[in-house]
Amino acid sequence: MAVPTSYSAASAASDDIDALRHRHAEASDRPTRIRVDLDALTHNLHALRAKAGAPVMGIVKANAYGHGLVTVARHLQAQGVEQLGVAFLEEGIALRQAGVRVPILVLGGIFGPQVAQFIVHDLEITVSSLDKLRQVEAAAEALGHRATIHLKLDTGMERIGVHSYNAGPFIEAAVASSWCVVKGVYSHLACADDPASPMTAVQLERFLDACTHFERIGAPMPLRHLANSGGVLHFPETCLDMVRPGIALYGVLPDPASRRTVDLRPALSLVSQVVYFKVVKAGHSVSYGATWTAPRDTRVVTVPIGYGDGYPRALSSRGDVLIRGQRHPIVGRICMDQFMVDIGPQGTAYNEDDVVLIGRQGDAGIDCESVAIAAGTIPYEILVGLNDRIPREYRGGGLSDR
Known part of the structure; x- marks a missing residue:
């Protein structure tokens, strides 16, 4: 790569970089986000x-x-x-x-x-x-x-x-x-x-x-x-x-014993995207500690969210996500920034496919209450644990999506 030899050349290179950043600003948004209705x-x-x-x-x-x-x-x-x-x-x-x-x-x-x-x-x-x-x-x-x-x-x-x-x-x-x-x-x-x-x-x-x-x-x-x-x-x-x-x-019930005596609508969805696809051979383990081993050749995808975002590590090999409207299990330990999902020997997923952690996809849904039960905690802790590393998008209410 040529190194700029003058101020004007360096400035032009900087302008090109700024233009590139501007042009691709939307594409550079983090694939994991919280949507609030x-x-x-x-x-x-x-x-x-x-x-x-x-x-x-x-x-x-x-x-x-x-x-x-x-x-x-x-x-x-x-x-x-x-x-x-x-x-x-x-x-x-x-x-x-x-x-x-x-x-x-x-x-x-x-x-x-x-x-x-x-x-x-x-x-x-x-x-x-x-x-x-x-x-x-x-x-x-x-x-x-x-x-x-x-x-x-x-x-x-x-x-x-x-x-x-x-x-x-x-x-x-x-x-x-x-x-x-x-x-x-x-x-x-x-x-x-x-x-x-x-x-x-x-x-x-x-x-x-x-x-x-x-x-x-x-x-x-x-x-x-x-x-x-x-x-x-x-x-x-x-x-x-x-x-x-x-x-x-x-829109979330406070406790498994609570009754839905009011028509409540969940306001929060947590979504990400597939960033990697691989075939894991039978007998090979996944993630830290080798706590999950593939019982047969299977397809595994990686999702870029982890406990560093407030998604509970307690959901390791216990939680589920939705991909293409189908429920699939999280396998292995959830990492700080990523986790893996087993989509099965015949499962289909591509990079940039949406992954729903809380919310609905097609006719299927995962609510905050069920995530809390799987993690052995309460819905309050799930919601307040989602930190500011995850960008939030607001929809409805007279606001444009942002």
């Missing part, structure tokens, strides 16, 4: 609101359950969601910086040095103890701006929150605060994903009993929110003044 999100939002008969706080924590924090939040805002919920301050700030203006509650326990940032960015604060209340009051007074808070009561989760049976003094102090506006009071259901669990009824009773303290002191009742996805699906009595669906908003 925004119309499915819209459908699920309206269906859950109708089922609950109450306003919706759409939970978008953990990168909107793997669907993309900012794009999902903007879409839900455009669809009239009443409130959003995130786990951490940083998620709330990211949404504010992206122009999301709908009320946002940060659900996690607050860290003292961060409290002022909640107020500066107009984020609603979970106050889970008298000590946290005093921290919020001090920050609000220093800024000269009142804080909007939701009181967290513990009715059986034992995570954060004042025990419901000791909530009286906590509620009184919050209501009397000069620097805090009590917008909501809430708790979290531990077992609502299972419609047969008696725990939800116990938690509801504890929560409602604690909330009567507002009436006893003559204070207005704030928004009471208790129902998560399982609550909306199985326990309508928990829906109260607002509901907080998370995984159900994305």
Whole structure:
């Protein structure tokens, strides 16, 4: 190869490279991608609101359950969601910086040095103890701006929150605060994903009993929110003044015991493409550790996604994919960036054929729930584990594919 001997020659070569990059930009996109159907999100939002008969706080924590924090939040805002919920301050700030203006509650326990940032960015604060209340009051007074808070009561989760049976003094102090506006009071259901669990009824009773303290002191009742996805699906009595669906908003059931009492549409598909085809002879092993050996001459293809993308290694020799509308097993250990699929002695596949890991292809489908069962985990972990190494494409919702 000739080496450019002058600035002009080097510049021309650079221009040629830039033109080539531009011309083939689309072809260079990674073959593995997540597709998010925004119309499915819209459908699920309206269906859950109708089922609950109450306003919706759409939970978008953990990168909107793997669907993309900012794009999902903007879409839900455009669809009239009443409130959003995130786990951490940083998620709330990211949404504010992206122009999301709908009320946002940060659900996690607050860290003292961060409290002022909640107020500066107009984020609603979970106050889970008298000590946290005093921290919020001090920050609000220093800024000269009142804080909007939701009181967290513990009715059986034992995570954060004042025990419901000791909530009286906590509620009184919050209501009397000069620097805090009590917008909501809430708790979290531990077992609502299972419609047969008696725990939800116990938690509801504890929560409602604690909330009567507002009436006893003559204070207005704030928004009471208790129902998560399982609550909306199985326990309508928990829906109260607002509901907080998370995984159900994305069209996925929270637990194998859950019932599909709402018409939910999965919003996420995970797809890749075949990048290699080979014949593996009988008796030859595949992948690290030689944990799978071909019982007969067979055809094996390689797919460019692995546990480095958040696709569970636990699916090694246990998961399935769809190729040309047919279900085929993953064989051998899933690698960091690739895995192999046995398409059988007569199977047909070509490089660049689509491979569906979650979603539908023709009349066949693989849902997130079944992937979780095969991996020995829960659907939540499957979705939130899909990391940003995988590009996301959004369809519907008035957006062009991107």
